[in-house]
Amino acid sequence: MSHSGRISELAGDQRGAVLVMFALFAPVAIILAAFTIDAGSWFLHKRHLQVQADAGALAAAQAFQPCVDEAIYKLTGQYGGAGSVSTPAGTVNSSRPLYNVQTAGTLPSNIHEVINSQTYFGQSSPVDTTASTQPPCTPSNQMVDVKLTETGLPWYFRPIASILKAVPYINAHARVEILQENVASKVEPLAIADTAPVAAAAYFVDEDHNNLELKKTALSDLGANKEGQEIWSNASVPVELAINHPHIGVVIALSGNKADTTCGDPGVECFGRKTESERPTLQTAEALLHIAGYANAGTGTLAAPLARQVTLSNPAPGTCTDGYFSISAISCTLTVSAKVDYGSTNRTGVTVTPIVGGKAGTPLAFETATGLWTGATTLSPSTGSNEVNLLVKCKKETTSACPAVATEATIKDVQRVFAAGAAHSGTIKGAWISEVGGLPQDADSYEVCEAQDGNSCTHRLVATVDVAGSLANAAGFSDPLHQLRWEGSQGVRVGCPPPSSPSGSEYRERLEGGCAGSYTINTSNPNCTVNKSPYDCVSAGLPGKDTGPTRQGIDERIEHKPGTHFYCPSSWQNNNGGGVPIIPANDSRVVEVFVMPYGSINAQGQAVLGSGEVPIQNFAAFYVTGFPGDSCNSDPSTGSAEIVGHFIKYISTVNNGGGQKCALNSFGECVAVLTR
Numbered sequence: 001m002s003h004s005g006r007i008s009e010l011a012g013d014q015r016g017a018v019l020v021m022f023a024l025f026a027p028v029a030i031i032l033a034a035f036t037i038d039a040g041s042w043f044l045h046k047r048h049l050q051v052q053a054d055a056g057a058l059a060a061a062q063a064f065q066p067c068v069d070e071a072i073y074k075l076t077g078q079y080g081g082a083g084s085v086s087t088p089a090g091t092v093n094s095s096r097p098l099y100n101v102q103t104a105g106t107l108p109s110n111i112h113e114v115i116n117s118q119t120y121f122g123q124s125s126p127v128d129t130t131a132s133t134q135p136p137c138t139p140s141n142q143m144v145d146v147k148l149t150e151t152g153l154p155w156y157f158r159p160i161a162s163i164l165k166a167v168p169y170i171n172a173h174a175r176v177e178i179l180q181e182n183v184a185s186k187v188e189p190l191a192i193a194d195t196a197p198v199a200a201a202a203y204f205v206d207e208d209h210n211n212l213e214l215k216k217t218a219l220s221d222l223g224a225n226k227e228g229q230e231i232w233s234n235a236s237v238p239v240e241l242a243i244n245h246p247h248i249g250v251v252i253a254l255s256g257n258k259a260d261t262t263c264g265d266p267g268v269e270c271f272g273r274k275t276e277s278e279r280p281t282l283q284t285a286e287a288l289l290h291i292a293g294y295a296n297a298g299t300g301t302l303a304a305p306l307a308r309q310v311t312l313s314n315p316a317p318g319t320c321t322d323g324y325f326s327i328s329a330i331s332c333t334l335t336v337s338a339k340v341d342y343g344s345t346n347r348t349g350v351t352v353t354p355i356v357g358g359k360a361g362t363p364l365a366f367e368t369a370t371g372l373w374t375g376a377t378t379l380s381p382s383t384g385s386n387e388v389n390l391l392v393k394c395k396k397e398t399t400s401a402c403p404a405v406a407t408e409a410t411i412k413d414v415q416r417v418f419a420a421g422a423a424h425s426g427t428i429k430g431a432w433i434s435e436v437g438g439l440p441q442d443a444d445s446y447e448v449c450e451a452q453d454g455n456s457c458t459h460r461l462v463a464t465v466d467v468a469g470s471l472a473n474a475a476g477f478s479d480p481l482h483q484l485r486w487e488g489s490q491g492v493r494v495g496c497p498p499p500s501s502p503s504g505s506e507y508r509e510r511l512e513g514g515c516a517g518s519y520t521i522n523t524s525n526p527n528c529t530v531n532k533s534p535y536d537c538v539s540a541g542l543p544g545k546d547t548g549p550t551r552q553g554i555d556e557r558i559e560h561k562p563g564t565h566f567y568c569p570s571s572w573q574n575n576n577g578g579g580v581p582i583i584p585a586n587d588s589r590v591v592e593v594f595v596m597p598y599g600s601i602n603a604q605g606q607a608v609l610g611s612g613e614v615p616i617q618n619f620a621a622f623y624v625t626g627f628p629g630d631s632c633n634s635d636p637s638t639g640s641a642e643i644v645g646h647f648i649k650y651i652s653t654v655n656n657g658g659g660q661k662c663a664l665n666s667f668g669e670c671v672a673v674l675t676r
Contacts, residue, residue, distance in 0.1 A: 056080025186514030249287025382421025511553025
């Protein structure tokens with residue numbers, strides 16, 4: 001074979017070509033495989049690290065009840081799978097065991113968690129200016145910002161990563177903020193009315209002319225007194241009133257509507273009222289306070305004596321709380337002082353006896369220094385407005401000026417005293433009239449203006465009432481129980497979503513599973529004319545009590561709710577040094593209820609709005625210690641239409657909507673919202 005033919009033969013021989021190609025492309029294949037494996041591993045670790053960050057942030061919400069920074073740090077690290085965490089207070093070891101640890105046997109020491117920091121571990125950028133650097137429990141903060149970093153990544157091809165300046169770590173970020181709940185779901189079809197009004201007014205009326213309005217003045221909320229009652233008063237704008245009537249009444253209006261304090265309107269309660277079921281107009285109201293106008297003109301006789309001035313007072317501690325408005329659960333004593341004109345200065349054989357609410361007291365004693373008949377008398381509790389009459393008797397004695405035949409005459413309605421109680425005065429705990437520049441008792445008895453005397457009868461008057469504060473959370477383990485009766489003017493069973501009037505069986509199902517749909521706080525639909533999700537109203541005043549379905553539904557809801565634990569006995573134990581007990585996150589006894597505005601339902605539990613619906617003012621968490629059918633028999637006195645327990649500040653981890661920062665010491669439920 002020629003030399004050229006040999007060359008042609010060798011050139012056409014394909015043996016060994018595959019080997020050459022393999023030698024050329026094998027490194028590329030290895031690089032591609034390594035890249036694929038590394039990229040897949042990176043995404044797997046990145047995704048799991050995000051799961052760790054989310055879990056750590058959400059777990060922190062459990063330690064806001066009560067709020068303890070160190071507990072938050074330990075719990076966040078535990079659920080974030082990090083052995084320790086860097087915090088504003090330094091390094092804190094996580095609780096054990098660790099949960100949600102990184103995949104592929106990654107060591108916890110390679111997971112670095114920082115809480116409430118603007119930068120990640122070992123990195124000066126990026127800088128997160130939205131993250132707070134304060135401890136989570138700081139009132140202005142209530143944020144748990146979790147930044148997780150994984151180092152020592154399992155790269156199979158580190159040289160290429162080094163050449164390409166690949167990032168030597170993975171970051172993940174999650175943030176939970178504790179916000180006031182404004183959108184809720186699975187709320188129980190139960191509602192409680194707030195006890196505090198949002199507006200108030202005082203009406204000065206002429207009681208002798210069908211409560212003819214003389215003056216009306218708005219009362220301003222001056223804040224709480226030491227008992228936690230809100231003080232409403234017109235102290236900044238006194239009423240200028242001419243005292244020219246013998247019986248001037250003061251009717252107090254409390255309202256759940258900031259724009260309306262008209263007696264008889266929906267949402268407005270006027271006091272005093274004759275019965276709890278009454279919602280009086282101004283003309284039918286029983287005045288809460290009374291100003292007695294007396295005349296100095298004329299001359300009294302034994303047959304027709306005159307009272308010139310009658311004042312009332314509480315003589316000593318342990319008696320009536322005030323001479324004109326007293327709140328007491330039992331009969332109490334008050335002092336009556338009166339100037340009596342019966343046409344003579346001879347007191348021999350003369351007695352003056354006070355009659356309060358139709359009951360005669362002990363005869364008064366005459367005080368020479370003051371010229372007053374003074375003494376104590378008894379006031380029966382919770383009887384509303386009581387007339388004070390004076391019975392003047394004269395029995396013939398040796399030196400008396402009395403006629404041979406004994407005389408007696410009654411001076412009627414010389415003063416009034418109000419015995420407060422829920423039926424007549426609602427949540428009003430104190431009330432009085434005062435005069436600018438005068439003593440409080442002076443404002444309840446004045447000489448009437450008479451044309452011929454030339455004296456001014458105009459006075460600058462201030463009405464003040466103390467009203468029980470809004471519904472409040474328990475302050476400690478020993479706080480008294482709340483009895484929430486789902487009937488009457490404070491609590492009701494509600495239909496949801498509106499409009500709704502479920503049957504007994506349907507209502508039982510809604511108690512078991514909560515109201516269907518989403519609900520929000522009513523900010524722009526006070527008359528409940530719009531019914532769309534999220535609903536801002538619920539139907540009130542379901543017909544009948546249906547105690548059977550109510551009992552069955554409550555029992556099923558608390559004792560068998562999926563995903564929770566029924567604690568028997570309850571978790572309301574002294575486990576927090578006398579403070580509010582620590583409630584497990586899975587405790588089925590925590591129920592969420594609707595809060596209605598003040599005055600939104602009547603004594604029969606019916607909505608005062610014609611639509612039959614009530615606005616949602618708030619949501620509240622209630623810890624149930626006793627309920628009908630409770631297998632623990634926690635509270636044997638629990639009625640068939642009530643649950644008993646305590647309002648608590650509860651932080652829900654359900655993904656409901658939140659608004660402003662949660663005020664941990666305020667009423668209402670909060671929600672942990674994953675905002676990053």
